[in-house]
Amino acid sequence: MPQAYRPLPKLSDAEVERFRSKINMRGVDDCWLWIAARDEGGRGMTRLSGRLHKAPRVAYFLATRRDPGQRDVCHTCDTPACCNPKHLWCGTRADNNDDRDAKGHQIAHRGEKHGNAILTERQVQTILQSPYSIVYLGQKYGVSHVTISAIRHKRIWKHLHA
Numbered sequence: 001m002p003q004a005y006r007p008l009p010k011l012s013d014a015e016v017e018r019f020r021s022k023i024n025m026r027g028v029d030d031c032w033l034w035i036a037a038r039d040e041g042g043r044g045m046t047r048l049s050g051r052l053h054k055a056p057r058v059a060y061f062l063a064t065r066r067d068p069g070q071r072d073v074c075h076t077c078d079t080p081a082c083c084n085p086k087h088l089w090c091g092t093r094a095d096n097n098d099d100r101d102a103k104g105h106q107i108a109h110r111g112e113k114h115g116n117a118i119l120t121e122r123q124v125q126t127i128l129q130s131p132y133s134i135v136y137l138g139q140k141y142g143v144s145h146v147t148i149s150a151i152r153h154k155r156i157w158k159h160l161h162a
């Protein structure tokens with residue numbers, strides 16, 4: 001069984017401020033990437049009242065004042081690190097799986113021409129040449145370290161490798 005979500009606590013102004021400081025807010029329609037710790041799926045993680053919560057759920061909660069409860073908060077932009085409430089919607093786990101299947105998640109990694117790619121070819125080239133760690137590069141580019149590792153090990157973006 002999937003793990004149950006914990007109820008989200010009421011946030012103090014200071015906690016809201018701290019939460020917002022970890023989001024790279026850009027244009028109203030852009031992805032707002034979480035710049036702090038992420039889980040293995042690339043979603044931002046934040047600690048509230050001593051417990052970890054997924055950042056997109058907190059962003060949804062702050063924007064709508066509704067706790068998503070046991071439903072998933074999903075991304076229309078397919079970018080797990082994104083915390084722009086305009087890109088978030090609340091669905092059941094089944095909805096989320098259907099959505100993922102419909103979008104064909106694997107295809108998202110194929111290349112820049114596909115609308116779901118969140119790295120540009122230039123960024124991937126830089127990652128390939130960079131001496132820095134996968135964790136550092138993941139944080140720098142707003143993707144999980146697993147994605148960076150997959151690029152380095154030529155599992156994705158293969159067409160950019162000589």
Ligand SMILES: [Zn+2]
Nearest residue numbers: 031077082087
């Ligand atoms: Zn987004």
